[in-house]
Amino acid sequence: MTAAAALDLTADWPVPHVSAAVLRAGDIVATVGDPTRIQRLASISKPMAAWAILVAVEEGIVTLDQPVGQPGCTLRHLLAHAGGYPFEGEEPIAAPEVTRTYSNSGFSLAARAVEDAAGIAFADYLHEAVFAPLAMTSSVLRGSAAKGVRSNLDDTCRFVAEVMRPTLLHESTATDAQRTHYPTLAGMVPGVGRYAQCPWGLGFEVRGDKSPHWTGTTNSPRTVGHFGGAGTMFWVDPDRDLALIALADRDFDEWADTALRVWPELSDAVIAGSTAT
Numbered sequence: 001m002t003a004a005a006a007l008d009l010t011a012d013w014p015v016p017h018v019s020a021a022v023l024r025a026g027d028i029v030a031t032v033g034d035p036t037r038i039q040r041l042a043s044i045s046k047p048m049a050a051w052a053i054l055v056a057v058e059e060g061i062v063t064l065d066q067p068v069g070q071p072g073c074t075l076r077h078l079l080a081h082a083g084g085y086p087f088e089g090e091e092p093i094a095a096p097e098v099t100r101t102y103s104n105s106g107f108s109l110a111a112r113a114v115e116d117a118a119g120i121a122f123a124d125y126l127h128e129a130v131f132a133p134l135a136m137t138s139s140v141l142r143g144s145a146a147k148g149v150r151s152n153l154d155d156t157c158r159f160v161a162e163v164m165r166p167t168l169l170h171e172s173t174a175t176d177a178q179r180t181h182y183p184t185l186a187g188m189v190p191g192v193g194r195y196a197q198c199p200w201g202l203g204f205e206v207r208g209d210k211s212p213h214w215t216g217t218t219n220s221p222r223t224v225g226h227f228g229g230a231g232t233m234f235w236v237d238p239d240r241d242l243a244l245i246a247l248a249d250r251d252f253d254e255w256a257d258t259a260l261r262v263w264p265e266l267s268d269a270v271i272a273g274s275t276a277t
Contacts, residue, residue: 004030006269013262014255015231015248019153022270023243026165028157029274035153038138039249042228045141045149046107048130048159049122050079050203054173055129056114064202068113069106072096075113078106079202080181085109087190100187100198104146107203111145133168134158147228153247156234160243163224163236177202178224178238189214191256207235214260216267229253233263237271244270 003022007030010018019033041048053075056062064076069083073096077083084094085103094101111122118125123141131139136155142148166174180199187198189205192214199206207215207223214227215235225235231248244267252259 001269001273002030003270003273004032006030006266006273007032009262009266009269010246010248013248014258015250018246018248020244020246020266021153021157022274023157023160023164023245024274025241026161028161031153033153033247035157036138038150038152039232039247040228040230041149041151041156041232041247042147042230042252043104044156044226044228044232044234045145045147047163047203047226048139048149049107049111049126049141049145050177051159051162051168052122052126052129053079053110053114054169054177054202056118056125058169058173061117062114066113069109070096075110076181076202078103078110080200081106081187082182082185082200083109097182097185100182100185100200102188102190104144107146108144130159130162130168131155134162153245156245156247160234160236160245164238164241164243178204178206178222178236180206180208191252192260212260212264214263216264216271218268218271227252227263231255231259235267240271240274242271242274 007020022030065074068075070092073083077096081102083106084092084096085106086093115122139151139155178201186196188194199208204224220239223237227233229252231250234245236243
């Protein structure tokens with residue numbers, strides 16, 4: 001099975017629409033579905049927002065170790081879901097660096113820090129720092145930086161290619177975003193499972209040795225990515241220089257059991273097909 005043939009597996013997914021792509025070395029090698037269809041990306045917004053925040057770090061607008069939020073919490077903590085904030089709500093539930101608590105609110109606080117320092121709305125900063133230079137002309141942030149991006153497959157491919165071959169960030173900054181921060185922290189990937197070690201980068205989930213997981217059984221531990229509550233997902237496997245994006249438009253909670261079966265199945269098929277070709 002080739003990588004292109006692997007994408008045909010999406011035809012059986014119980015969703016209204018699906019578009020997907022495989023990238024190798026930053027180039028698109030296979031697609032399926034309508035690449036121009038605009039939809040909600042949900043939490044895939046977080047890596048995009050994090051990339052913009054890291055541009056702000058490189059520009060000197062903010063620093064990763066500046067205080068943001070509760071005492072002891074920094075911008076780095078928030079981007080790595082280690083700030084002690086709940087899934088929703090700005091009242092802390094733990095001290096920083098105690099547990100990996102996945103938090104939309106933490107990302108909102110991080111975006112607000114950039115917004116305040118830059119003096120412009122974060123949606124505008126994201127556009128100027130990431131969307132415009134990558135020619136992501138169909139992408140826009142509406143609402144929360146944690147989950148409010150609307151985009152399509154074409155633009156998401158442009159962002160994932162940037163993650164694979166950074167042009168907006170120095171290589172060291174991009175590498176820092178994709179390595180595990182606070183590696184001893186336990187935590188939960190919402191809808192997937194709880195782990196004694198729950199590695200996370202800056203805006204990117206790191207696969208590590210999590211099992212079960214939404215990526216493939218053959219993805220390397222260094223694989224990074226994210227999935228969204230709108231039925232969207234992407235991963236980048238740096239050990240294979242390979243990436244997969246799949247954008248569906250059915251809420252994850254409505255087909256979670258199926259998604260957690262077909263996403264790994266597709267991932268493994270793409271990896272096998274890419275190795276074969």
